[in-house]
Amino acid sequence: MKLLPTPARWLIGIGAVLLGACASQPSPADWQGSAFAALRSFSAAYLSGNTRVADLEFARAKTEISSTGRTDLLARAELLRCAVRVASLEFDECAGYQPLAQDATAAEQSYAAFLGGHWSALDASQLPAHYRTLVALGKQRPSSAVLASMPDPLARLIGAGVLLQRAQLSDGDIELATQTASDQGWRRPLLAWLGVQLKQAHEAHAAQAAARIQRRIDMVLQTGSSQPADPPQTLR
Numbered sequence: 001m002k003l004l005p006t007p008a009r010w011l012i013g014i015g016a017v018l019l020g021a022c023a024s025q026p027s028p029a030d031w032q033g034s035a036f037a038a039l040r041s042f043s044a045a046y047l048s049g050n051t052r053v054a055d056l057e058f059a060r061a062k063t064e065i066s067s068t069g070r071t072d073l074l075a076r077a078e079l080l081r082c083a084v085r086v087a088s089l090e091f092d093e094c095a096g097y098q099p100l101a102q103d104a105t106a107a108e109q110s111y112a113a114f115l116g117g118h119w120s121a122l123d124a125s126q127l128p129a130h131y132r133t134l135v136a137l138g139k140q141r142p143s144s145a146v147l148a149s150m151p152d153p154l155a156r157l158i159g160a161g162v163l164l165q166r167a168q169l170s171d172g173d174i175e176l177a178t179q180t181a182s183d184q185g186w187r188r189p190l191l192a193w194l195g196v197q198l199k200q201a202h203e204a205h206a207a208q209a210a211a212r213i214q215r216r217i218d219m220v221l222q223t224g225s226s227q228p229a230d231p232p233q234t235l236r
Contacts, residue, residue: 035064039080043154046084049187071103079111086115087157089192091165115158117165134159147173153180157189164196171200187220194220 038061046054058081065073075097082094094112101109110126113119114135124135130150137146147163150156160177163169169177174196181190194217201210 031064031067035061035077038064039077042081043084046081047088047154047184047186047188049191071100072105072108075100075104075108079108079115082112082115083158084154086161086165087154088189089161089164089196091161115162117162119166128155130155131159134163147176153184156180157186174200187223191217191220 038057042054042057042061045051045057058077061077062074065077078097078100079094082092082097085092093116097104097112101112104112106123107126110123113122114127114131119135122135124132127135133146133149147156147159150159157177157180160169160173160180163173174193178190178193178197181193194213198210198213198217201207201213
């Protein structure tokens with residue numbers, strides 16, 4: 001069965017997996033397959049800018065997961081939603097996860113702290129290896145090579161979004177994130193990252209660069225239902 005992108009696969013794979021049965025194991029319960037499919041559809045719809053479908057698919061996933069009474073699994077789903085939002089520069093401290101945090105595992109709590117940019121007491125050993133590298137650099141300004149080394153584009157955008165919150169992103173990092181979203185055809189994060197570049201161009205009084213970026217934004221808007229993202233909080 002096709003796997004979710006790395007961040008989603010990691011979240012779902014903590015402890016008792018949502019969909020982890022091998023051929024030698026019993027078939028997964030119906031709710032597992034339904035939840036997996038709904039989360040995959042949510043992620044694809046959200047990144048493409050289709051908010052209505054994304055909301056419907058996430059609600060479907062929550063319904064399936066809630067049937068188990070497993071608040072830890074629901075916490076994972078909320079963290080997945082938060083991670084996709086961070087990739088799109090939408091920061092809300094993982095509001096959907098917060099009511100479930102008390103029942104989350106140490107790995108989930110560490111991931112939530114990572115997404116929020118709260119690294120002072122973060123147990124980086126609980127994170128995927130590529131995020132451990134970012135945390136290990138900590139107070140330094142990570143180079144674009146760190147983000148570029150992440151083979152999964154969604155993981156790269158999530159990492160870039162977290163670093164943006166922490167004001168640790170160089171112009172090269174921003175360009176890399178923008179190009180990553182563009183390469184994948186992900187309208188929502190692309191508009192968000194182009195918005196960052198547009199703000200930088202205006203602040204630098206680079207009229208030609210601003211006009212070029214605006215033309216890109218206009219083209220994306222003409223081909224999808226997304227709306228321009230608000231300027232990220234860290235750049236306001």
